[in-house]
Amino acid sequence: MSIPLNSEQVLDREYLEIRGKILELAASLDRLERAAGCVNEDNRMNLISQGLQILLQETDQTKAAQIQMLFSRVYDDTWREQFEL
Amino acid sequence: MYYFDPHIHMVSRTTDDYETLAKMGCVGMSEPAFWAGFDRGSVDSFRDYFRQLTDFEPKRAAQYGIQHYTWLCINAKEAENVELSREVIKMIPEFLDKPNVLGIGEIGLNKNTKNESTIFLEHMELAIQYNQQILIHTPHLEDKYQGTRMILDMLTGDSRIDPARVLVDHVEEHTAREVLDRGFWAGMTLYPVTKCTPQRAADIIEMCGAERLLVNSAGDWGPSKPTAVPDLILEMRRRGHSEALIRKVVYDNPIEFFSQSQNFSFQHPE
Structure with a gap:
């Protein structure tokens, strides 16, 4: 069984959501860098x-x-x- | 659309939640025994809990037209106390003839320890002895894959276990296919952070197919959402899936699975 939507429809639907999740990840990694100490x-x-x-x-x-x-x-x-x- | 939530811990929820679930189409539910958020100290504490599951909750649900079923066990977290676990397992048969008891559950593993495995096997023996269906909890996060494989080892290692009468719950992308391929039923739990989202559950349905696949909300005392099953219904509709497919996952499948239990007497709403 496949998803009834085509890939363009999925992208239209999820583009902003994916963008938002990448931004959240970026901000989390920035937060780690700004915090005191090192967790590398x-x-x-x-x-x-x-x-x-x-x-x-x-x-x-x-x-x-x-x-x-x-x-x-x-x-x-x-x-x-x-x-x- | 009517739906059946096959795994929801209503002892943790308010009566308002019953009303909301009924308004959203919930007509039936099954409630596995689980951890109370703290370790209980005696077998009588479990006896009272089982009275709540077999007497009080069905009445509370019935006020809103919801048919309530349950499963009995001592959960994996408390299975570390082997002595107490054995007392509880010995006491469970007192309740197996109650009209809403479907079987033994949710048994399983939590941290995949020797004691948890020992008690899992003893619960299995109880289910076999009393010809009960089994509902299984699989661990969360980094323990899920290892624990699910261990559980499947124990189940498939005993020829007396019929996979068609066992539901393995909390499956995700890395465990769903193996559970289904071995002939078991699989449940996806829609739960923030530690389990599965409605979107990912819809993905798994698309990748694995809808046969022997159920979806539930867990709806416990944690940050869960008791109305998560309608969220999946909406997500599948938004993707363009048929009403028949959606109904199969949220209504037909749970009823087909539970119908193997001698105490399941579900009345379809008119």
């Missing part, structure tokens, strides 16, 4: 950076699923042995 070594900054790069990549996977996986803990299929369950 914080792994969350690394995740944010990787997330932003995903938005511009062209792959077979959806961007939303890739972002979800980026921010997910790793699944280990030996968990039952580790828990002795």
